[in-house]
Amino acid sequence: MAESLYEIVEEPIQVESLIKKVERRESGAITTFIGTVREWTKGKRTIYLQYQAYIPMAVKMLAKIGDEIGDKWPDTMVAITHRIGHLDISDIAVVIAVSSPHRKAAYEANEYAIERIKQIVPIWKREHWEHGETWIGNQLETISYPNGKPNVEDVKND
Amino acid sequence: MAESLYEIVEEPIQVESLIKKVERRESGAITTFIGTVREWTKGKRTIYLQYQAYIPMAVKMLAKIGDEIGDKWPDTMVAITHRIGHLDISDIAVVIAVSSPHRKAAYEANEYAIERIKQIVPIWKREHWEHGETWIGNQLETISYPNGKPNVEDVKND
Amino acid sequence: MIKVLLFAHLQEKLGKDQLDIETNQIKISELKHKLKDQYYLNELDGVMTAINEEYATDEDVVKSGDTVAFIPPVSGG
């Protein structure tokens, strides 16, 4: 396989291309997670988003998530692409595809991937609200890392 | 929306078309489950599959699953397409797409849908193995319904 | 007349996917008994029944004009 399983891109993401990357004859299940730009968050209207990444480290951390999944769910195969730059409402920010012989692992590994992305991958979202703008992850949700490293327990379901 | 959310088809399923059906401005997450034909099951090699359905009832039962999901996860939207006829290895048999403002419900509702499909939707799979063939659901996995109706507890993770 | 639909191995065994039963009304348990006798369809034990595309029980009664489908354990997905 010449193509990369872990990518940060500036162009729209094609879901089918990620599905193709994880297709195997031994698969019986493929799950995908598609993160899209939502218009309303807690009563505030988003106009558009900007994502910024520390690209080489972000790719490394995506690959690290893939390695973690390989340890926890040995028969799975994972591909992740995250888009950066300007994204409008309903645009796709991230796609995670997981294939597995059996479905349970495909769901679990997929959900694990998005939780880890929100913990360790150096990507930042700037929300452009109807009235103002802000980098998410600092002012709104004051998270700090007392242990030096991001922790599984920090994750919220958003 | 003129297009149907619940379909039984004989042609290949396009994943993107199901994603389009559930896209909404209020969505932040779309999950898909793609069930594919697996080559090996417990050491036996599959050559191809044939699916048969009681089509009008199958469509009704898919819609019922959608209603159940609407009750359990009120903000979600669901689309399901199941293919019947001759399917080769890696062909897509079923696609489930769920959109939701938040990701947890999108995963949970999606997994619920595939479990319910395996319980109540009148579709049968005929396995054509390397050495012989059989309808799945009778000889191999002798399930009966003592309570009159298929039950959640019957489901296995395959 | 009651229309009876057969699927999967039931259909294969009988060599047809549909039967017409000439009766005004009959309980599902009796209909199953009748078909087991007439066609040696012992496979009807442990098979679900749908009346007019909704799951039903052996105690339900079908009338002329109804469609009965025998639903072997399903294996979609």
Added chain:
Amino acid sequence: MIKVLLFAHLQEKLGKDQLDIETNQIKISELKHKLKDQYYLNELDGVMTAINEEYATDEDVVKSGDTVAFIPPVSGG
């Protein structure tokens, strides 16, 4: 020389995405202190650090040729 990369609000506050620090080696905690003093970057509290694209702690030491990145709480996905 140590290369320092800045992202998100840190980058915005400083008006640049990169700084070069002329030193042979320095502990991360000291580097943070230095930048807080020099650029009023109090935002460096509660910010993670990466050395050569791997997460590091305030106790780690960087040497000339290393790349340090300050990683505010991430918000991808």
